[in-house]
Amino acid sequence: MVPLKRRKVFPSHAGNTGTDSSGEKVSKFPQVVLFLLERKMGSSRRDFLSQLGQKKGFQVEEKFSESVTHLISENNSGDEVRTWLDSQDGGRGRTAAHLLDISWYTESIQAGRPVEILDRHKLQEQQTDEAEVVMFSVPSYACQRRTTLDNHNTVLTDALSLLAENAELNDEEGRGVAFRRAAAVLKALPKAVTDMTQLRGLPCLGEHSLRVIKDVLENGASSEVESTKHSERYKALKLLTGIFGVGAKTADRWFREGIHTLHQLKDSGHSLNRAQQAGLDHYDDLNQSVTKAEADTIGEIVERAVLAVLPGAQITLTGGFRRGKLTGHDVDFLITHPEEGREEGLMTKVVSWLESQGFLLYQKITRNSYLEAKDGPARSASNMDRFERCFSIFRLSKVEKKGAKQPETLTENDVKTHAQENLKTHSHTSSQIQRVSGEEEDGSERKQPAGFRPWRAVRVDLVVSPISQFGFALLGWTGSKLFERELRRWAGHERAMSLSSHALYDNKQSRYLRVMTEEEIFAHLGLEYVPPSERNA
Ligand code: CTP
Numbered sequence: 411m412v413p414l415k416r417r418k419v420f421p422s423h424a425g426n427t428g429t430d431s432s433g434e435k436v437s438k439f440p441q442v443v444l445f446l447l448e449r450k451m452g453s454s455r456r457d458f459l460s461q462l463g464q465k466k467g468f469q470v471e472e473k474f475s476e477s478v479t480h481l482i483s484e485n486n487s488g489d490e491v492r493t494w495l496d497s498q499d500g501g502r503g504r505t506a507a508h509l510l511d512i513s514w515y516t517e518s519i520q521a522g523r524p525v526e527i528l529d530r531h532k533l534q535e536q537q538t539d540e541a542e543v544v545m546f547s548v549p550s551y552a553c554q555r556r557t558t559l560d561n562h563n564t565v566l567t568d569a570l571s572l573l574a575e576n577a578e579l580n581d582e583e584g585r586g587v588a589f590r591r592a593a594a595v596l597k598a599l600p601k602a603v604t605d606m607t608q609l610r611g612l613p614c615l616g617e618h619s620l621r622v623i624k625d626v627l628e629n630g631a632s633s634e635v636e637s638t639k640h641s642e643r644y645k646a647l648k649l650l651t652g653i654f655g656v657g658a659k660t661a662d663r664w665f666r667e668g669i670h671t672l673h674q675l676k677d678s679g680h681s682l683n684r685a686q687q688a689g690l691d692h693y694d695d696l697n698q699s700v701t702k703a704e705a706d707t708i709g710e711i712v713e714r715a716v717l718a719v720l721p722g723a724q725i726t727l728t729g730g731f732r733r734g735k736l737t738g739h740d741v742d743f744l745i746t747h748p749e750e751g752r753e754e755g756l757m758t759k760v761v762s763w764l765e766s767q768g769f770l771l772y773q774k775i776t777r778n779s780y781l782e783a784k785d786g787p788a789r790s791a792s793n794m795d796r797f798e799r800c801f802s803i804f805r806l807s808k809v810e811k812k813g814a815k816q817p818e819t820l821t822e823n824d825v826k827t828h829a830q831e832n833l834k835t836h837s838h839t840s841s842q843i844q845r846v847s848g849e850e851e852d853g854s855e856r857k858q859p860a861g862f863r864p865w866r867a868v869r870v871d872l873v874v875s876p877i878s879q880f881g882f883a884l885l886g887w888t889g890s891k892l893f894e895r896e897l898r899r900w901a902g903h904e905r906a907m908s909l910s911s912h913a914l915y916d917n918k919q920s921r922y923l924r925v926m927t928e929e930e931i932f933a934h935l936g937l938e939y940v941p942p943s944e945r946n947a
């Protein structure tokens with residue numbers, strides 16, 4: 411129990427506890443501070459019951475805090491309340507408050523005073539054998555945790571990720587992040603969760619996420635996830651945002667116009683921008699994941715391009731593949747040069763080279779949107795306008811590389827025939843055709859699959875950074891997205907610093923912190939270094 415001295419009484423939301431001469435509300439029972447749990451009770455009943463108690467002189471708090479001595483709930487088990495408490499910030503799960511059934515409250519109101527707490531008033535908490543049930547503990551920021559690809563809770567994290575995705579499709583960013591954070595906590599656990607009690611004390615698990623987890627643990631699936639997954643809206647928005655260049659807002663507008671399929675979109679007469687048209691043209695390819703082998707092949711092409719236009723430049727694979735993923739939705743590269751300034755104008759040259767060689771199906775070079783920001787501490791560096799990126803779609807030949815794993819086994823003739831057919835409908839350089847036809851001598855007899863093309867479209871992101879910002883760019887483009895978000899949140903909330911893919915600014919010292927490596931950034935942030943393979947939050 412919290413030590414009970416004379417307590418300053420705070421006005422509560424629907425307060426009517428009387429007023430003393432100083433205008434402060436007073437409680438008739440200062441040693442009793444009540445909190446009514448809204449969970450299962452509902453907000454209107456909770457308001458009603460709160461006011462009723464306050465009229466009788468009870469102190470009923472709007473928010474749960476350490477000063478609460480009696481927690482009242484209706485239709486919740488002790489474990490449910492404990493789990494809810496655990497999901498509250500600041501480890502409130504260790505509260506010493508009595509966990510009581512609504513019957514204690516109504517009896518007390520009737521009696522006009524707090525009645526004695528009897529066994530039947532107390533919520534039953536399961537006596538789980540704590541030695542048998544594995545309890546977990548994780549720090550609350552994803553950047554404080556080591557999250558490998560070894561996820562022991564995929565069923566739960568898939569469910570939560572789907573709800574996150576649905577929230578994002580519905581332009582509910584806050585909800586999306588909450589589900590992403592909850593999923594990330596489960597990804598960091600060393601074992602599969604089998605029992606809700608194991609989640610006690612874990613951060614970021616809000617009421618909604620806990621409900622979903624419980625549903626999955628008890629019934630094998632979450633009804634909310636299932637109904638979302640099969641809803642017309644979710645299916646359509648997912649299909650439409652699967653088009654490169656189409657975001658949630660556009661997809662929503664089309665959906666409301668009755669466009670639910672690619673067919674309907676094509677028939678609608680909507681004019682698509684260049685990105686969307688490319689996205690539609692290569693829809694199937696771009697929705698098929700990219701393998702590590704394909705990423706490596708593209709890496710070699712990008713390297714050839716970069717070195718052709720700027721010898722000495724350095725290319726680093728970033729994004730999911732740098733974190734050790736075996737597949738991805740695209741391939742991400744960061745390009746720099748050890749001599750500051752030499753990278754200027756590089757992107758345009760690289761893209762021209764790639765284009766001249768017939769490697770690009772689509773490309774768009776943009777400045778980082780951050781540059782357009784009018785202010786913000788991480789802006790000032792004058793070299794920032796050299797930070798460029800290119801969203802592109804590569805035309806990856808399926809027999810581009812000797813020794814690369816072939817998706818199809820082809821005879822030399824097959825390859826020749828298709829390369830030539832391809833030439834009729836697509837513009838290639840002759841060097842590419844030679845490369846295609848000159849390799850892969852298998853000799854086996856094989857029927858060519860219908861509509862077979864010897865190439866596929868792959869999304870590729872290129873970023874050029876001056877060497878002075880390389881550490882930040884590398885950290886920023888390695889992901890995962892949630893890991894990045896959490897790093898920035900940590901920097902801001904815990905260290906009064908602003909982190910971006912360009913810089914780290916210390917608000918207390920009012921200066922930029924220069925670094926050469928990712929390790930130095932973690933050190934500045936007061937975090938243990940987390941290698942890329944453990945940033946899979
Ligand atoms: N990123 C970014 N700005 C963007 C897009 C991406 O800073 N406009 C960063 C993300 O924060 C992430 C990294 O680039 O850290 C990679 O993003 P992305 O390719 O979307 O995700 P991956 O983690 O690589 O996942 P996938 O394998 O699906 O590509």
Ligand code: MN
Pocket residue numbers: 729730731738739740741742
């Ligand atoms: Mn990626």
Ligand code: MN
Pocket residue numbers: 729740741742871
């Ligand atoms: Mn990317």
